[in-house]
Amino acid sequence: MKKFTCVQDIGNLHDAVAEALAIKKDRFAHVELGRNKTLMMIFFNSSLRTRLSTQKAAMNLGMNVIVLDVNQGAWKLETERGVIMDGDKAEHLLEAIPVMGSYCDIIGVRSFAGLTNKAEDYEERIIEQFIRYSGRPVFSMEAATRHPLQSFADLITIEEHKRTERPKVVLTWAPHPKALPQAVPNSFAEWMNATDYDFVIANPEGYDLAPEFVGKAKVTHDQDEALRGADFVYAKNWSAYAAPNYGKVLSTDRSWTISTEKMALTNNAFFMHCLPVRRNMIVTDDVIEAPTSLVIPEAANREISATVVLKRLLEELKIEN
Numbered sequence: 001m002k003k004f005t006c007v008q009d010i011g012n013l014h015d016a017v018a019e020a021l022a023i024k025k026d027r028f029a030h031v032e033l034g035r036n037k038t039l040m041m042i043f044f045n046s047s048l049r050t051r052l053s054t055q056k057a058a059m060n061l062g063m064n065v066i067v068l069d070v071n072q073g074a075w076k077l078e079t080e081r082g083v084i085m086d087g088d089k090a091e092h093l094l095e096a097i098p099v100m101g102s103y104c105d106i107i108g109v110r111s112f113a114g115l116t117n118k119a120e121d122y123e124e125r126i127i128e129q130f131i132r133y134s135g136r137p138v139f140s141m142e143a144a145t146r147h148p149l150q151s152f153a154d155l156i157t158i159e160e161h162k163r164t165e166r167p168k169v170v171l172t173w174a175p176h177p178k179a180l181p182q183a184v185p186n187s188f189a190e191w192m193n194a195t196d197y198d199f200v201i202a203n204p205e206g207y208d209l210a211p212e213f214v215g216k217a218k219v220t221h222d223q224d225e226a227l228r229g230a231d232f233v234y235a236k237n238w239s240a241y242a243a244p245n246y247g248k249v250l251s252t253d254r255s256w257t258i259s260t261e262k263m264a265l266t267n268n269a270f271f272m273h274c275l276p277v278r279r280n281m282i283v284t285d286d287v288i289e290a291p292t293s294l295v296i297p298e299a300a301n302r303e304i305s306a307t308v309v310l311k312r313l314l315e316e317l318k319i320e321n
């Protein structure tokens with residue numbers, strides 16, 4: 001694997017999950033693979049899980065790790081080419097990227113959607129520049145349109161808990177006070193569409209995701225209808241995708257909050273969320289604290305998905321050298 005930004009990069013999902021479950025049984029099995037290799041993690045946005053789980057994954061593989069929070073201590077970066085840099089930005093991304101690449105073997109990048117310019121976000125301008133100019137294998141730690149390490153951990157979690165071969169998985173929008181990217185739901189949909197699960201997306205009108213991510217999923221604006229018979233309920237807020245409301249909050253309707261009453265419509269479903277989650281906006285205390293809540297095992301599986309991804313990137317480096 002030369003990069004990891006979308007589901008296609010991981011190849012066969014059965015093989016990927018099997019590899020993940022094997023690593024979970026013995027997470028230090030490949031501790032020699034990363035010896036004297038350096039992972040650099042670049043954060044343009046905040047993180048708890050991604051930062052900790054990816055560093056732990058690198059340590060499982062014997063790697064050294066450097067972390068940079070671009071907004072804390074580094075020079076302010078200009079990202080547009082052609083700009084006369086007479087403002088507050090002291091350095092250009094076009095120099096910063098190859099410099100960062102010169103100090104490491106693999107680069108992870110977190111760079112959320114700006115939510116003001118849809119074309120810029122959906123072209124993945126920031127992570128694509130890392131791929132082009134760093135000279136290193138690059139993986140996404142949540143880019144503008146996808147969060148593949150999260151989706152891979154979600155898939156592992158569903159495979160560990162499913163009670164039928166072809167579970168009904170419902171991705172549902174839920175309310176949140178601030179505008180959030182579509183990366184997590186886009187990516188979850190992309191991975192679910194690559195399985196043979198019965199996959200349904202529920203969201204209020206105006207919140208349909210980009211058609212290339214919706215794919216073959218059933219879409220409904222009736223949350224109750226979607227929840228009936230669900231085996232897994234994956235809640236997430238996202239801002240509007242469709243023009244002219246791209247990146248806007250159109251609703252904070254708490255009748256979409258996942259509550260005990262909502263879960264009663266399901267087939268005793270498991271509750272999932274990528275975290276961080278706002279309680280009693282997205283999900284009630286009772287639901288997130290119930291034994292059917294998978295939020296903690298899901299977050300724990302982030303170490304496993306990251307270990308598989310780093311292992312595969314390191315194996316490719318070995319072949320090349």
Ligand code: AN0
Pocket residue numbers: 142180181183184274275276
């Ligand atoms: C981010 C998002 O919705 O993309 C990160 C989730 C992993 N969430 C927030 O900013 C609250």
Ligand code: CP
Pocket residue numbers: 046047048049050051142150274275276
């Ligand atoms: N789920 C997730 O990626 O969490 P962080 O934003 O804390 O990394």
